């Protein structure tokens with residue numbers, strides 16, 4: 001489905017484990033756009049894992065680099081962009097994401113995310129004694145920020161990944177720029 005030119009940066013935000021990568025890859029395939037993960041781009045640039053960088057340089061330095069990468073990516077070509085779970089913490093990032101792209105908040109309850117990722121060891125923030133409590137804290141602090149940056153809120157609790165992709169495509173079609181033929 002070709003998109004109107006103003007709708008060709010699709011941004012996914014949400015908690016770690018909310019489905020940004022899984023949904024984003026399928027969405028990109030459907031829209032025939034590249035899929036880009038900002039965490040992956042940051043790791044390429046750092047030459048090490050985000051986890052190592054966090055430990056060595058601290059979170060503030062990581063957030064500086066993340067902001068530079070988000071600025072660069074949101075200026076570049078059409079894509080489906082999956083953002084790091086904390087990218088919305090900085091007002092500059094929120095402003096850039098919202099003004100340059102169509103932002104979808106994949107909203108999940110902490111309980112949904114916990115059910116999905118409880119056996120997964122790849123999320124540094126969740127490698128704590130009580131990951132569900134950590135998810136509840138992250139959700140409480142960030143839900144208002146994800147809502148603020150989003151053009152659309154998509155509840156991910158029940159629908160399958162394929163249904164979520166359909167929901168996003170439908171929103172894009174419904175709200176496409178006037179006068180541009182829908183694919």
Ligand SMILES: Nc1ncnc2c1ncn2[C@@H]1O[C@H](COP(=O)(O)OP(=O)(O)OP(=O)(O)O)[C@@H](O)[C@H]1O
Nearest residue numbers: 015016017018019020021022085116123159160161
């Ligand atoms: N709608 C869904 N229904 C069932 N399982 C899902 C759904 N969305 C995602 N999942 C599963 O949840 C897990 C986390 O999804 P994913 O890795 O895509 O999240 P993420 O938002 O990219 O996380 P991170 O921010 O850590 O990169 C995966 O195992 C994925 O298969």
Ligand SMILES: O=C(O)C1=C[C@@H](O)[C@@H](O)[C@H](O)C1
Nearest residue numbers: 016039050083084085086124
């Ligand atoms: O939620 C967060 O603050 C983070 C999520 C990951 O995507 C990474 O961007 C990093 O581990 C920080």
Ligand SMILES: [Mg+2]
Nearest residue numbers: 020021022082
């Ligand atoms: Mg991901």
